Amino acid sequence: MNTPLSSSAFEYAPAPESRSLVDIAPSYGLFIDGEFTEAADGKVFKTVSPSSEEVLSEVSRAGAADVDRAVAAARRAFASWSALPGAERAKYLFRIARIIQERSRELAVLESLDNGKPIKETRDTDLPLVAAHFFYYAGWADKLEHAGFGAAPRPLGVAGQVIPWNFPLLMLAWKIAPALATGNTVVLKPAETTPLSALFFADICRQAGLPRGVVNILTGYGDTGGALVAHEDVNKVAFTGSTAVGKQIARTVAGTDKKLTLELGGKGANIVFDDAPLDQAVEGIVTGIFFNQGQVCCAGSRLLVQESVEEELLDALKSRLSTLRLGDPLDKNTDIGAINSAEQLARITSLADRGEAEGAERWTADCPLPSAGYWFAPTLFTKVTQAHTVARDEIFGPVLSVLTFRTPEEAVAKANNSAYGLSAGIWTEKGSRILAVAERLRAGVIWANTFNKFDPTSPFGGYKESGYGREGGRHGLEAYLDV
Template sequence: MVFEYAPAPESRSVVDIRPSYGLFIDGEFVDGHGEPFKTINPADEAVLADIACTDEADVDRAVKAARTAYEKVWGPMPGAERAKYLYRIARIIQERSRELAVLESIDNGKPIRESRDVDVPLVAAWFFYYAGWADKLGHAGFGPDPKPVGVAGQVIPWNFPLLMLAWKIAPALACGNTVVLKPAETTPLTALLFADICRQADLPPGVVNIITGAGETGRALVAHEGIDKVAFTGSTDVGRQIARTLAGTSKKLTLELGGKAANIVYADAALDQAVEGIVNGIFFNQGHVCCAGSRLLVQESVADEVLERLKARMATLRVGDPLDKNTDIGAINSAAQLDKIRELSAAGEQEGADRWSPPCELPDRGFWFAPTLFTGVAQSHRIAREEIFGPVLSVLTFRTPEEAVTKANNTPYGLSAGIWTEKGSQILWTAQRLRAGVVWANTFNKFDPASPFGGYKESGFGREGGRHGLEAYLNV
């Protein structure tokens, strides 16, 4: 029996999107001096708002505001007092969770089910967790009296706009640093709403500053001499540029970059459970996930059965309106990203892989791509080597555990991996040999603020989350 679901749209009336937004500097919204740009809804290409663009003078103004707040207010403040502000921010995020989730889905394109049930609850959890650390830094293992670094310049991507903001800001504030944060140019709205939350929480002016713009804004922030610490999440290419800019300076740096994660399915795995994990690993957030399980490695003896079950499951995925609570796969974030996904998918076909997508009616307007898998993939194919950052899965097979590990590690990236097996010993044997920062066992894409996250090789360095996430924001 096939169930047909009637539309179940979330109301847009819970958010009030202003016609235009300024920069948030020193506790106030101010005009930017660059040429304003527009943010659009990727589901229908409608213009949402005009966004102020930051020039070098604006960056300087934001960094100076952060420096003043750090030296006069936030740095000297006892940890227990800082914790109160973080707790307050976390509670306000919970109180305004529906508003935040709807705005995230409108500006980003991700399904409301994900922004409501995953992103926003984790954002609140991150602030609650690091609020608990604010008065316990001497017990974190970094010395009896670790000190904050100073002013942190933070640049975040468009795939998890609000969650990446929380990953950056919460530990920075808990350690006594102040922040200048630049959200991605295609998804600035929830960061600007967070600025309003900072004011609602009576956070001292200058502790959090949010500047909007594109790559030039990020470069100006990273290079500013008043920044003591840079945290970046995004592409490996930009990460390299930032590392070159900071080489020879005293600035601390953490990078969380791209990935091409292997999701390994052994023959003894619970296959239905594994198929759900495969779907979650690559189609969650339209595949716009740096740790997405974009390479599926299946043991040969069960490969045909796994593919049959996987295709049947993919045929049930609903692509469409991000604000429909039944939607599984929303809109691709931008036209540029859609072009990249199409280019690499076409390359997969040209190189000889077999492409398959379920029957899927896509909306007429907006940026859309059907869930897709490739079989007959060789490790030399671009789709097996390059990060597609979309709902595209490459399927490879293996015979022995040693072959699985060799293929999994045959990538310049090293952010995450998944293992599916009923044997605990096989999980441990495989995990010890995988060169990945995060290894999930019989699950995928599970995050917790107490657990560190980060990569090896071209996936970056440093850790976010957990006790480890404090180190980058402390002089230890």
Template structure:
């Protein structure tokens, strides 16, 4: 007897929870102001293509003003006892919790991710990072970086569009805890939550100039990275831009951390809990529409269970709901921008052209906005572009292996080195694999799990440095 099919009625979150002003300015020295050039750009909802707000566009003069404000605020901020800085961070964390519903709606509106993810994953982690680093602010001498670690000065931070508020927290929280001041450049397609965070800084009474927010395009980011008044650069984004930043910073005394792209292997052995593994595969690649640098975009499954895993995976994919990001029932939201959608389509078409077999579940996509159906490719070889290049979308490439040695060889056959996942019931095999996988993070019988106390980062073309945990303090201290 067939199980009954349950249909879900729409359950939209109210947009009024996060009212968006028609125009918004830069946040410099504790106040909002227009760009010096008077220029502005429009930020658009990827789900509906409607203009959400007109945002001031930072230029070189604004970067100069923001760095000057951060430099002026540094002596007093760094001179505060750690326990006093902690009070501000705790206050920010509590305000994020109090305004979490508003922030989650704003994030889903501007980014396109499902409200369920913004509400249940992003926002709790954002608050947790501020709480965690508030706890470190008066214990820096016990972090293992010397008995009298000092802040570096002004941190220039450039963040991407896939996790706007979470990437902000990963960077600002440790910087402030260590006594640095910050100039943050959010992605041009998702500036709204960073500007709302600036309001929270005002509400928390954070001294003027300690945090500055400069929405703008890549030129603003480049000006910030190159500014001689910046002591520390932190960047999360593409490998190509990371290379450009490394060249800019080379030969200077600036500290640099880079968290770049990835092409993670999610490895399933025949003794794995397969139902659990299928959920991990889905979470690994379809979470946040695949807009995740550590996404498990390469599935390596042991040959003996490949057919069983693929059948279960396709059944699970057929239940995924694509649509309105503000609907609490939605599993996969909108692609963030037309440029990213074009990139995903190009690589998916290349996969078909190179002989891989493409499959997507029956899926009616909305008529407006930027959408891509969840997709799996089988018959993939290691030479295919879809197995080598970062797609940054809901596209999974499936390869098979026979032995653990073959799994390691295929998993490491990539220029990246950010993350990996291993599914098996044998603890000894997990440890054996983890010691051989060239990845900064290895998850065992889970995927895409984050904790503020755990360091995250990669090496090779996935960058260097760590964010999160005690390790995340080091990048912001003169040790």
């Protein structure tokens, strides 16, 4: 006689990745002209693991004098680096890519510790893409004359790059790989809450034998980035981060001859039609908003579902969210990691509370939250209108707002009714509908029957308050060339 299986979910045994794979030093300096050095004024700050609130290391805090030193080092290196044949620059990029692959397990653990994201994301998504970007742009280094930007495109000079905390190493790769391939030199400032992977990358540059001064890493707060952006000897500024800071940078650069690209916030619409494969759509919705705890600029944070399938889809979605595992980022079974910082957790909490106060119906997955660290359970809001704050503002957390529509025209109108224009998703079995809807969406990246899929050969960027310029693909070369 067969005994029926229990209706409860199977329990997973802990499967932690070994923390011993990464050796974090008690302190780190700035990386300037091929060497680690203390800040000129001796200032330091601490970087904390968001899952445990443990201090991981003490890091130098760069000031204006340090920015001057780093830019001067990059300027000195530019003459010889830009004069190298493209094939020679490519060799360095290939070396960096191979070393990243060799050290990928170490770097994945480091990123999960410093950022809070699950190890299976850093291991299976972030690190493969980081290496792929360096491999891809290494291939372009000796083919720039055939990239469509003129017969003899020239590098701009010194690139000042400021990256965010949600994908620290991947955003570094997006910035540094095309800059080096095109013959520019770099001064990069990582986010203050996630400085460690950039400092480990500095060591990779030395391991690859990269000439001194070609890449410089300045850790610090917003004032460090501000000094870098405003520096008179920087020729190119690249920024990924919030729209508010992006606007401030645009004001700083206005009136100068600096080239600028901005990749800013988003409020992506994920549109599900009544003929969509709902099980597949549910997985895409989860990937769209709960990947990296929703701390993704192109997250599908607005779900637009056709009225006739709303109830069925929401039932399936809530059931799926109830199976997500929240906890230790180093556990290979973890789906939802820690929020990056106390400040970001406070913002998410405030906006979610505001959504509830404005009348939207809140549903939160029933899961225990660890006693230490920064955590927010997967949450969705229904009965949402265009007027609700949770439908307009970028929350940058694991919070999904659900709106409904009846016709494709209404779906497009609601999707485009946003200050942002970075990403969108379309779920339907009809290819003609995908094309018809996509051409009317004002979004830089549109996925069809999938979400959050990236490739170094594809350009990425947005419209409106999501910024301007493109990163990735052949288009990503143009931002670093005088064409």
